Every structure is written in structure tokens, then in C-alpha cells.
Amino acid sequence: MAPKKNIVIVGGAGGAGLARALSPSLDASKHTLTLINDRAFYIHYPAMLRVNVTSDGHLEDRAWVPLDKIFAPGKVGKVKIGTVTKVVDGAVELESGETVPYDFLVLATGSKWEGFLDYPIDRSEAVKLVNSWRQKFANAGEVVIVGGGSVGIETAGEIADFYPSTTVHIVHAQPLLLNDTYPAKVRKAIASQLESKGVKLHLGDLVTEIPATESGTVVTKKGVRLSADLFIPARGPRPNTAYLKSFDPTILAESGGVKVHPTLQVPLANGKTNVFALGDIIEWNEQKMLFKTAAHTAVILPNLLSALNGGKPTKEYKTGAEPIIVTIGRKGGYGYLPFLWGISLGSWVSSTMKSKGLFIDKTRESFGY
Incomplete structure (x- = not known):
């Protein structure tokens, strides 16, 4: 044989x-x-921005999915940690x-x-890190997020939702949030939602060096002086x-x-x-x-x-459309589907599709739960 x-x-x-x-x-x-x-579990990162900010709902109990049901009983496959x-x-x-x-x-x-999304491999240590960040967000009066991509946007949205008295800044190198993959109207609409929640945007500007300590003061490339209790790297x-x-x-x-x-x-x-x-x-x-x-x-x-089976692979990957849905807290968000004339999704649709559940149930199902 x-x-x-x-x-x-x-x-x-x-x-x-x-x-x-x-x-x-x-x-x-x-x-x-x-x-x-x-790890013996999968970290569902789309939920972790909220998990890090708040204990509300204790989402980590569901967003950290064990790997023990990946393979159906009797089927080929084993997991090695x-x-x-x-x-x-x-x-x-x-x-x-x-x-x-x-x-x-x-x-x-x-x-x-990097930063608050860099979890230790050991689950108990990861829990400690999450709890530590929750305390930091609860105590922070002012937060500077460096990077205005989806991670920066969603982090700002979560802070503004759960801690509305906290002043949140986003510093982003491009003149609009996200990047040029998405139409300007989409990027402007997201900015408008954030600003309506009190988030301060510093677009077309840079923070060249984040303080070694989590709190401190920086001067942006444009000369804006920002002091904060927390600096959050969200540069991707x-x-x-x-x-x-x-x-x-x-x-x-x-x-x-x-x-x-x-x-x-x-x-x-x-x-x-x-x-x-x-x-x-x-x-x-x-x-x-x-x-x-x-x-x-x-x-x-x-x-x-x-x-x-001894054959030659022939199927090829082609880049598809680039839809996006960003959450802005539990009830906000904005989506864009680049089909037909370009379909925009407002807060209600976006929050129903993503912001409320953060795709946790769908992810757990894909892991056998």
C-alpha cells in the first residue's frame, strides 16, 4: 500500500x-x-475592538471559539496546538x-x-490583557487613535458609544478616512457619523512616533499638539x-x-x-x-x-468587489456595496448586519458551534 x-x-x-x-x-x-x-481557540478579531473597550455582554466568551469541533466525528483531520x-x-x-x-x-x-490587539497565546494571559485595556478605556479622559482605517474607525466608534464623555481623536495620513479603494462619498459619510459622536478628526496629518508610554503628548507633522491618556496604534x-x-x-x-x-x-x-x-x-x-x-x-x-490525485491545479483566484461595512458603536455604522451604481448602507442596515452581532454567531457556526 x-x-x-x-x-x-x-x-x-x-x-x-x-x-x-x-x-x-x-x-x-x-x-x-x-x-x-x-492557540486552542480562534480569536474573532471583528469583535475584539468592542471586547477590548467594554465588558458589556462579555463577548469574549463567544468571540474566542474553541477548535475542538473543526472536524466532524469520523472524518479525517486533527488539530495540533x-x-x-x-x-x-x-x-x-x-x-x-x-x-x-x-x-x-x-x-x-x-x-x-500591534498594541491592544496583540494577544498572548495563553488564554488566561489574554483575559488579563483584555481586562487591563477595559480599565484603561474606562479611566481615559482623552484618547488618540493613530490610523483612520477600519480598525481606527471602529475603535473610535466603540469608545464614543460606551464612554461618550471621553474625547477621541483620529490622526490619519490621507485626506479622507480609509483609503482610495472606496469612493469619497463613503469616506465622508463615515467621517460625518464619527464627528456627530464628538470624534475629532485630524486628516492629512501624521504622528511619526507614538509615545513609549501609553499616555503622553505628541506633535503631529502639521504641528498639532495632542495630549492623551491613551495612544492607540491602528495603522494596520x-x-x-x-x-x-x-x-x-x-x-x-x-x-x-x-x-x-x-x-x-x-x-x-x-x-x-x-x-x-x-x-x-x-x-x-x-x-x-x-x-x-x-x-x-x-x-x-x-x-x-x-x-x-496527481492532477494539475487550474482554478485561479481573481480579485472580486471590495464591499465594506464599518461599525460605529452598537447602533451606528456605514456600508458600501460596489454593485450597480454603488449601494450605500446607512446606520440602521449596517448595525443590523454587523454592529449588533459582529458576525459572532456566523463565525461560531463555521467552527462547528
């Missing part, structure tokens, strides 16, 4: 989703499937010293966040790919993202085609959004199955 083919998927929401989708198509006599994640520190040809190495062999590898380690994450540097440096872009072909296969220098990548780590001209992982999975799944 031929040896089993080992499929290893490393980390992240995208990796878990692919593992769950792939498992029913595998034959236990021919394949093994291992999902490696550094460990941090991958190195990849070599044919194996991944864990911090514990364990080596996990692979015939096919999928990289899905997502983003590395970076790809979580440091563990790949010794594997094949040619696959990493200057940004740290992993280069991929349209089939989402990684162009290895040794010519092999057995490594795929998806999610935030891929170097692809699109906005980094959680929902994109489903589209990535729809490409990798048939391609990986084809490769397992």
Missing part, C-alpha cells in the same frame, strides 16, 4: 475554514490532515521541537497585530510570516506577504508546487478582509484535491 499523503495547514481563520471544507473529501486510508494553530517556528522542505518545526511532515502545505497564519497589521524567512526568502515580498500564483500556489525557488497560501498573508492587490478567505478557500480546495 502506498504511504499516506500528509496535508498540513498552518493557522488562522482561513486555515480552519479550509481544513473543515477539505476533510469530508479525504480518504482516511490515503490521507492525513493536520491543522496547526498556536503549537507555534510553527520554521518550515523546511517536507516538514514544519514547532517551538516545542516537534517536527510535522507534509506532502502538501497550506500557509494561513494571518496577520500580526503586518503579515505573520517571520517563520518563513529561512525556508525560501524568494517567496516573501518586501511587505512580508507571501507571493502566490493565481492558483494560490507559492512559487518556490526549488520548483516544487506543493505549497499553497491564503488569507491576509498573501501578496495580492486587494483589501485584507476576513470574508476574502472564503473566496481563497474556493480556489485552493479544488486545486489541492486535484494535486492530491
Whole structure:
């Protein structure tokens, strides 16, 4: 009998989703499937801005989703908890010293966040961090958020909602919030909602260095002096790919993202085609959004199955539309669907779709809960 083919998927929401989708198509006599994640639970980041600001609803109890139901009973697949520190040809190495062999590898380690979204791996330590930030937000009279992308916008919205007496500033380098992917009318509408809640916007300006301590005073590039009890970095994450540097440096872009072909296969220098990548780590001209992982999975799944059976992957990924919904507290928000003439979604629709539930129930369902 031929040896089993080992499929290893490393980390992240995208990796878990692919593992769950792939498992029913595998034959236990021919394949093994291992999902490696550094935590025993998935952190649903779209909910974490509210989780960090307030204990209201204790959303962390539902937004941190265990991985024990990824695979249906009797189906191929197991979860291994460990941090991958190195990849070599044919194996991944864990911090514990364990080596996990692979015939096919999928990289899905997502983003590395800074500041209040940089959670410890240990759950009890992560809880302590969350509680610490909640206390800081409760005590803060003035907060400066550096970055006016979706994280900065939503953080400001949560603070303004739960602590309306707190003065919140957003400093953003571009002349409008978000970036040029979205129409000016959308970016202006979001700004208008924030300003109606008392958020002060400093657009087209920069904070070149955030204070080493969480409180302090900065002078922006335009000369605006801002003092705050809390400075929150919201400049966006970076790809979580440091563990790949010794594997094949040619696959990493200057940004740290992993280069991929349209089939989402990684162009290895040794010519092999057995490594795929998806999610935030891929170097692809699109906005980094959680929902994109489903589209990535729809490409990798048939391609990986084809490769397992000796075929050639042919399905290609194409960047789709760039919709967005940002929350502004529990009852606010704004959405844009770039279809037809461009459909705008006001506060009621946006809050109904996202702000109230933050997609927590849908996410838990995708993890088997």
C-alpha cells in the first residue's frame, strides 16, 4: 500500500475554514490532515475592538471559539496546538521541537497585530490583557487613535458609544478616512457619523512616533499638539510570516506577504508546487478582509484535491468587489456595496448586519458551534 499523503495547514481563520471544507473529501486510508494553530481557540478579531473597550455582554466568551469541533466525528483531520517556528522542505518545526511532515502545505497564519490587539497565546494571559485595556478605556479622559482605517474607525466608534464623555481623536495620513479603494462619498459619510459622536478628526496629518508610554503628548507633522491618556496604534497589521524567512526568502515580498500564483500556489525557488497560501498573508492587490478567505478557500480546495490525485491545479483566484461595512458603536455604522451604481448602507442596515452581532454567531457556526 502506498504511504499516506500528509496535508498540513498552518493557522488562522482561513486555515480552519479550509481544513473543515477539505476533510469530508479525504480518504482516511490515503490521507492525513493536520491543522496547526498556536492557540486552542480562534480569536474573532471583528469583535475584539468592542471586547477590548467594554465588558458589556462579555463577548469574549463567544468571540474566542474553541477548535475542538473543526472536524466532524469520523472524518479525517486533527488539530495540533503549537507555534510553527520554521518550515523546511517536507516538514514544519514547532517551538516545542516537534517536527510535522507534509506532502502538501497550506500557509494561513494571518496577520500580526500591534498594541491592544496583540494577544498572548495563553488564554488566561489574554483575559488579563483584555481586562487591563477595559480599565484603561474606562479611566481615559482623552484618547488618540493613530490610523483612520477600519480598525481606527471602529475603535473610535466603540469608545464614543460606551464612554461618550471621553474625547477621541483620529490622526490619519490621507485626506479622507480609509483609503482610495472606496469612493469619497463613503469616506465622508463615515467621517460625518464619527464627528456627530464628538470624534475629532485630524486628516492629512501624521504622528511619526507614538509615545513609549501609553499616555503622553505628541506633535503631529502639521504641528498639532495632542495630549492623551491613551495612544492607540491602528495603522494596520503586518503579515505573520517571520517563520518563513529561512525556508525560501524568494517567496516573501518586501511587505512580508507571501507571493502566490493565481492558483494560490507559492512559487518556490526549488520548483516544487506543493505549497499553497491564503488569507491576509498573501501578496495580492486587494483589501485584507476576513470574508476574502472564503473566496481563497474556493480556489485552493479544488486545486489541492486535484494535486492530491496527481492532477494539475487550474482554478485561479481573481480579485472580486471590495464591499465594506464599518461599525460605529452598537447602533451606528456605514456600508458600501460596489454593485450597480454603488449601494450605500446607512446606520440602521449596517448595525443590523454587523454592529449588533459582529458576525459572532456566523463565525461560531463555521467552527462547528
